[in-house]
Each structure stands twice: as structure tokens, then as C-alpha cells.
Amino acid sequence: MTTPAAVIVDEAAYAQAVEDAVNASAAYYASGTSALDDETYDRLVRGIAAWEAAHPDQVLPDSPTGKVAGGAVEGDVPHTVAMLSLDNVFSPEEFTAWTASLARRIGHQVERFSVEPKLDGLAIAARYTRGRLTKLITRGDGTAGEDVSHSIGTIEGLPRELTEPVTVEVRGEVLMTTAQFEQANEVRTAHGGQPFANPRNAAAGTLRAKERAYTVPMTFFGYGLLALPDTDTTLAKQLGERAHSDLMAQAAALGVNTTATTAVPGITSETVEEVLARVKEIAAVRAELPFGIDGIVIKADLAADQQAAGAGTRAPRWAIAYKLPAVEKITRLLDVEWNVGRTGIIAPRAVLEPVEIDGSTITYATLHNPADITRRDLRLGDHVMVRRAGDVIPRIEAPVAHLRTGDEQPIIFPEICPRCGASIDTSEQRWRCANGRNCHLVASLSYAAGRDQLDIEGLGATRVIQLVETGLVTDLADLFTLTRDQLLALERMGETSTDNLLAAISAAKAQPLSRVLCALGVRGTGRSMSRRIARHFATMDAIRAADAETMQQVEGIGTEKAPSIVAELAELAPLIDKLAAAGVNMTEPGATPPVPASDAAESGSQTDDAQGGPLTGMTVVVTGTMTGPLEALSRNQMNELIERAGGRSSSSVSKKTSLVVAGEGAGSKRTKAETLGIRLATPDEFAALVANHLN
Ligand code: IVH
16 A cells, blocks of 8 residues: 655755655645645655765755645644655555554553544644634745635634633644535636645635635534633643543543544553554545545554654654555546436546546546536646546546646537537436437437448438437348338428438348448447458358357457457347348348358368459559549448458558559659559559459
């Protein structure tokens, strides 16, 4: 679980690391934003510490290892007792070692531990005078902090008045729950502000902001209760002698919020094993908590143990933070994809520069809906804070606005359904294809009718939508049983267009198997793969009889693709049967089915390329505009022709190319062929060569 420390190789790198850490820390404490995410900052500081351990004479005075995290800001209020930070452990072994060293220090085993979540917010000291909340101070540099008393009244769990008129200081963490964070960003962007990158930044920014036209609530959890100089001496003595768990109960009784109100209340444990079990429990529910935690804090519970352990300048020796893996990282938003779900919901998905979070590489994150993108003011190229907790789908918290360079581009929203081309219903937050649940069917039918598949002229998207909406077509096969009367009954369907469409549908029945297969839209089998499969197996029956191993005999189909193609074809079996029953051709002209493996040894097997055509064994590239007998052929049809004639088509010229068919306007591919000394043919020459295969 421990992330490695940054590796610092020389003094210059050390100085740079110190500077980066100081800048990040200063930015964080001044504005609640940082160019470094937590884990990167931790790694850097540990790298700095490692270098300093090996080069104690070179330690720089402003190194972040030497002081309490954070920097004092001018005008700070002194703390009566320093607000310390915590040392970290990252594994059960490190934790056990810490307990052993603590036992050595105090001369006996720690009697009892208190175990509570490490809340991911900002430390704050709340001073109560005779029961009234009078001052709120941030941690600052630990010895003095900023007066943020203007926030009194906006923090849930920190009442203006305690249940008893006591003078005490409550210490704890101010944070925003997920709901508060979302509300904060909504309000902030509505007022023209930049959204906060994450709940902690939001809490930091909100706490420090003095004059705001609006208030956004935050939440407080207490983790300390201590006397102030004015505290009644009896109470002061009591507070100094009480166990941490008792102080927490006392704080709760005074009306202050503590972790006792959460799903992960502070508990006490007698043994290391019990503590570690609790650490596991808390880690397991982390993702479901309505607030962020970045670890578990374990404290010696008894005041006597704490006093015996004492404190260093940075952290007490009686407490430790058991850090959980970071769940947030900063990365860049590269693109936004729009995916259409089964019900027609059009959902944006962020494509990220890959980033590792807690052991997995994250490349995509959910973006919910277009309004969400607008609300967060996301732009392409933005640095974004990505959060992945547990098994939850990673999400973008917000752009890190201060890292903007000005080169960021707006995210373009689709104007038509990216799958079927219909209009989009934008009346709800979640956009939906106007075809709703039919979107997928419309898209797959339009694809099947396309020029490179069944080539059914007159069956454009509008007509397909009409056929689907009227219920006349529920799958591809239904097209082939449409009647003249059914079509004539449709709006905007005259006799001529009906007859033309029926003729085109009828002609489509005779398309070669490769195109029928392509029309089925099996994932991973586009035009050229469909041709290869069809030429290899020659009949649909042979394709359907193939298992994953046999499927791999087709060039370009490997161990990964083969099973998914086989499985998808099995799923499509009813549709294929229906198509065959409707008279759709299921054979590939010119191809012969492969000899089954058992017979191959006797009769000698053949491969799908070796058809004895004029292009056998040749790789052919077509470039420029085709003329003469080839004029009407699309690129796809040219490729089909090449393959029918025994060759292989390719789109780029290389040393492996055998022939380049260069039509009018051929450019760089022709030049490259000349340079490499590759045989060139005009469209007419090529047409003559493959004359027997032109149909
Ligand atoms: S005890 C003297 N308990 O973590 C002991 N701190 O990384 C100091 N924190 O500065 C704090 N949850 O802001 C304590 N349950 C908890 C905590 C907690 C969060 C924060 C606190 C501290 C920082 C150290």
C-alpha cells in the first residue's frame, strides 16, 4: 500500500523538490488549491526526507520536513497549544513497528488505543467562551492560524452555543460532505465562479472567503477538546486527565458533532490486531461514506500514555495516521465520448490521460450529463481531479482551474444522436435519443442498409425510423418480408419509391456472404474482416460451425477476438436463420469451404487466399480516382475485387506491396511506389488483369 518516495538523485534535484513542495503547500494553504495531488505531495516529501537522511549537511531551511505542514499567513492568531500534524504509516507492518517503538518509549504496552477515521478536510480550532462560540482559527503553521470567525454559523456540527457555559477549545476537521460539495459548486458556478476541484479545496476556499453573496454549509467533526487559559481550573484539570475517548463523549454531550454520528464512529481497542481489524473495516466502507477520509487515526487513548509519549515539533508521538491509498489524482481531460445506452440515454464519458489510482490505471471517467459538464465548466485539455473510491466508477470532481493555460477548448455537445442520427430530446438533464429504445435498432438497420453492406438504396435513416416506429420492422430480417401494401401505407411513400425500395431490398438478398456478415454488425468484424471470414469459410453454415480455435485460422483473428466472434454469432443465430428463410444469400461466390481438419491430411488443405486468381499472393494498394470499367466501384468494392481475384488489399504502400493501382490524381502513394520500385498499373490495366472477376 505504501507508494514509493520520489527518487532524488542530486543536490539540484533536491533543491527543486523542496521548491515544488513549498510552492504546492503555500498554494494549498493560501487558496485551497495545489498543483500536486496528495499522493504526489507525500511522495515528494518522503523523497526529500530520504535525501536529507543521507545528506544531513545539505538540508535547506525551508524544507517541508522541518516544520509543521502549511505556512503562517500574516495577521494570524496564536494557538495556545500548538496544532500538530501526524506522522504516517502505510501498512500493518509499519503500524506494528510504530506501536512497538511507542511501547519502548513509554516503558510498557499502550493500554488502550482509540481508532477513528482520518477526516479529509481542514483542521480548525473553535474557541468557546462561557459556552458561546467566539473564535474560529485555522491551523496555519501550527503555532498560529488565520481567524475565520466569519464562518461561524455556516458549519454544521459546531453550534454557536454549547449545552453548558464552559470555556474550552474544540479542535476538529471542517469538511464538505459530498452533497455539500455538489451544492457548493452549483452555487459557486451559478455566481460565475470556477468550481472547486474537490470537497477539501471547497471547504478550504469557503472557510476563508469573507464577503460572499451566498453561504454554503460545511460540516465539522471534533477530534480534540482542551482547556484555554480562561478555563475554570477544575475543568482544565479534568480535561488534562481524561482519556481521548472520554473527551470525545464529553464533546458530543456539549453538542459538538463527532464521528460518533457516522457509520465509522471512533472506537477503542486493546490490541494491535483489533486496531488492524478496525482499519480494514473503515477502509471497506470508505467509498460509501458521505465524506472523504484519507486514513485512520490511531491514538493512545489514556492521557497518562499520551503524556509519557510526548510530542516532537511536528507531530505527537502518541498518535499516528494509517494512510489509505489516495483515491484522487490530477490528470488531463483529453476527449469526451458520447455513448448511447440501451434506452437511448446519451451519456458523456471523459477520456483521460491514463493515471494510476490505487493500483488501477484509469482512462475513463463518468461525466453524468451535459448539464454537469456545463455546471463544472469543463474544457478539453483541462487538468481535472479524478476520484476513484473502491469499485465505484471513477468520476471527475472538477477542473483544476488555476492550471489552465488558455489553450483549453470547449466541449462540443452532439446535435444529433451519435448512434442513429436522430434528433436529441434535451428536455431532461439526461439527454435521450428521440428514438429512445429503438435507437440501437435504427442504427444497426441503417448500418446494414449502407453502401458497403447490403447497399439498399432508398433506405436512409428517415425511412428506417419510420419502419421501426410503425412496428413494421423489428429486426434486419423483417426488411425482406415487407409487402408493397405495407410500404404504400407509410407516409410520404408513393408507388415509385415503394417499387424502387422493394427492388433494392430484393437485390440485397443476393449480396455475397461477406456483406451479409458485415451487415450483422458483429463486434470486431468490419468490412475487411467480414470478407476474410467469408472467403475462409465460404458458407454461413461453415462460419457457424466454427469454434474459437477454427475461427483463429482466419488471418487477423487472435485468441482474444475469436471467442467473442463465435459467441456473438451464436447469439445472432435466430436472426441468421430468419434471414436465410427470407431468401438472403449465405454463400461467398468464388470461395470453397475449408476441408475439415480430419480430412485435411489426406487431401491437402487449402488456404483462403490461394484461390488461383491472377492476384494470388499479391498485396495490392489502390490510390487515386478509378476510371474506365472500375469507375463505379467504391474503395470497398475495389477491395472486394482484389480479394476475389486472390489478392490482399492494403491501404498503405510498403516494401511488401506487390502492385499499386494508381488512378487519376494519385499522389504520395504513387511516388512512394516509384521510389520503392513497386509495379504500377493504371485502372484500365488492372481491370484487364482481373477481368474474369469483375461482375
Ligand atoms: S488528531 C495532535 N484526529 O489530520 C493530533 N487529526 O495529517 C493531531 N485529522 O492535522 C490531530 N482526522 O487536521 C486527528 N481523527 C483525527 C483526524 C485528524 C483528520 C487531520 C488533522 C491533522 C491532520 C494530520
